[in-house]
Amino acid sequence: MDMNHNEEGTVTGGIAVDRLRSIIERVERLEEERKALGADIRDIFTEAKSAGFDVKVVKQIIKLRKQEPAEVEEQETLLDIYRRALGM
Template identity: 55%
Template sequence: MTDVVGIAGDRIRSIVKRIEHIEEEIKALNEGKKEVFQEAKGEGFDLKVIKEIIRLRKQDKDERDEHESLLDLYLSAMASPETERSKAA
């Protein structure tokens, strides 16, 4: 290894090349992901729903259940004043 001002130049070069290679792989994977989404869209699937499913599947069951419970609670809380106003009218 060649030391330049106390820094191992070959080692830095190796690390940079590895990171660049990983970035190329990520780019290729993202292109593949984009193609799969386009395929789903072409078959008539709603991409927002598919993305939501993917997001939910990343959560564990307890986290997902808690989120759904809070969502139901908040929606119920929002609906309550409307229901009370309808009864008053």
């Protein structure tokens, strides 16, 4: 086994072990945080549903708020045109 030292710490097979471990552990922590945030978001949608809100519509509004106003307007215009074309 090739064991050398440099400013990164132990190097094995050309790999800076401490740096690799740090990267992996940081990603693992973030994945745990993401999982916890996902559970928190689900709880909020449950609360919204309990308060009588349509969760599907709430999700659509959240999606729309992320988009640029011009993009939203273009989509709404096309939706209206398509609805009229189909007699809806």
